[in-house]
Amino acid sequence: MSILLRAALLTGSLLALAACAPDSGPDDEDFYDDSESDDDALSAGKNGKACTASAYNCKLRVEGGNVVENAQDGLWSASDAMMVDGNGDPMAPCTWDHLRFNYGQTRHMNGVTYGMARSCSNGSSGWFPLSHLASEETFRDRVGEVNAKGTDLEHLGCYKIKSSHDAALVEKKVVYDAKGDHERAGDYLPLVRNNGKRYANLAFNVPGFGLGGPAVDIFPAGTKFQRVDVPTATGNPSIDIPLYVKDSSGRYRKKSGTMKFIYGYVKSKPGHERFGWMAYDALTTTTGCP
Numbered sequence: 001m002s003i004l005l006r007a008a009l010l011t012g013s014l015l016a017l018a019a020c021a022p023d024s025g026p027d028d029e030d031f032y033d034d035s036e037s038d039d040d041a042l043s044a045g046k047n048g049k050a051c052t053a054s055a056y057n058c059k060l061r062v063e064g065g066n067v068v069e070n071a072q073d074g075l076w077s078a079s080d081a082m083m084v085d086g087n088g089d090p091m092a093p094c095t096w097d098h099l100r101f102n103y104g105q106t107r108h109m110n111g112v113t114y115g116m117a118r119s120c121s122n123g124s125s126g127w128f129p130l131s132h133l134a135s136e137e138t139f140r141d142r143v144g145e146v147n148a149k150g151t152d153l154e155h156l157g158c159y160k161i162k163s164s165h166d167a168a169l170v171e172k173k174v175v176y177d178a179k180g181d182h183e184r185a186g187d188y189l190p191l192v193r194n195n196g197k198r199y200a201n202l203a204f205n206v207p208g209f210g211l212g213g214p215a216v217d218i219f220p221a222g223t224k225f226q227r228v229d230v231p232t233a234t235g236n237p238s239i240d241i242p243l244y245v246k247d248s249s250g251r252y253r254k255k256s257g258t259m260k261f262i263y264g265y266v267k268s269k270p271g272h273e274r275f276g277w278m279a280y281d282a283l284t285t286t287t288g289c290p
Contacts, residue, residue: 047148052209053239054232056263057277059211060103060146060204066212068101068115068143070135075100077134083117083126084109085199086217087269092195094120094128101139102214104146106130109270115143116215123194125201125215148204148216148275150265153228156237158289159264161200161282163221165189169281172243173252174207174259183207185243185259188279190221197221202276206261208241217274219266225278226289230263238262238280 045055050062060066067074075098083094088109094117105116107127114127130136170186188207190200198221207213229237240258247254260280265273267290 046150047204048146050211052211053206053234054230054263056148056150056230057205057209057211057232057239060214061144064103066103066214067118068103068139070138070142072098076139078128079132079134081129081132083120083122083128084114085126086202086219086266086272086274087223088127089220089269091124091126091193091197091199092120092122094122094126096120099128101128101143102216104144105214105216106143106145107217107270107272115139116217118215121194124199125218127218146204146216150228150230150263150275151273153230153263155289156227156229156264157285158287159225159227159262159278159283160286161190161198161219161221161223161225161278162284163190163198165191165198166281169243169257169259172245172256174213174241174243176208176242176244176253178244178252183213185279185281187213188259188261189282200278200282202266202274202278203261204276206239206241206277216276217266217268219268223266224286224289225264225266225283227262227264239277 042050042052045051045058047056048058051058078099080095083091085091100118101115107114113130115130117126117128133139172185173183174185175183190198192198199218201215202217204214204216205211239261242255243257243259244252245254245256261277262280263277265275267273
């Protein structure tokens with residue numbers, strides 16, 4: 001399917017949903033949408049210069065993709081090290097000898113500087129110490145810095161990451177006619193990782209628009225998420241996308257429900273306010289957001 005037709009289908013779905021339903025509350029890479037965007041339909045916004053559906057739903061950068069690049073197709077040689085979550089708490093040792101990293105994402109926690117690895121042996125994204133990269137200096141020169149914004153947006157409800165997930169959603173696709181193992185709805189849910197704990201990713205943008213769906217942070221179940229009143233093209237403080245299952249030809253072209261994404265922030269243990277998008281299905285209401 002062409003990019004323009006995919007965009008038209010998605011836009012039509014968004015408009016229909018807005019009209020009939022008010023807003024309510026390596027190959028194993030985590031959180032990856034490899035669909036393509038129609039760059040002519042993108043415009044500058046709050047979180048970048050290539051946005052669609054909301055000024056806060058943007059690419060990490062206009063050109064160059066979502067991966068920190070090098071001559072090895074974005075694979076950076078690494079030695080074994082402990083990966084940590086967005087609070088700086090240990091997740092699991094990362095034992096892969098090459099890693100890919102999302103562009104613009106570094107954090108300084110526990111006296112250590114980390115980059116956001118797309119995946120490792122824990123079966124999740126996570127923060128990997130830059131001191132364990134063979135080409136640390138080159139990486140630092142190329143990683144850039146991109147942070148989602150929103151401190152001026154009005155607070156809405158308080159949520160926390162669930163300690164469960166809907167198994168029926170996991171294998172549905174967030175992109176029409178998706179190929180391969182990527183683009184699963186499950187990538188946006190609090191799944192149990194190889195260390196036996198549940199984590200959910202905080203995304204820089206909403207999947208299905210061809211913006212890449214990169215993770216900019218990862219937090220454990222129970223983490224509080226403060227929703228904010230994000231402006232969108234539909235007028236609702238959220239973005240709904242269609243989900244797809246296999247049709248009679250075995251291709252992911254049959255619509256099967258929707259997935260809602262809301263915008264807000266997590267205040268991590270080190271005190272950082274980390275803005276981004278989370279799937280509504282990954283959250284439950286609570287109180288006491290910082």
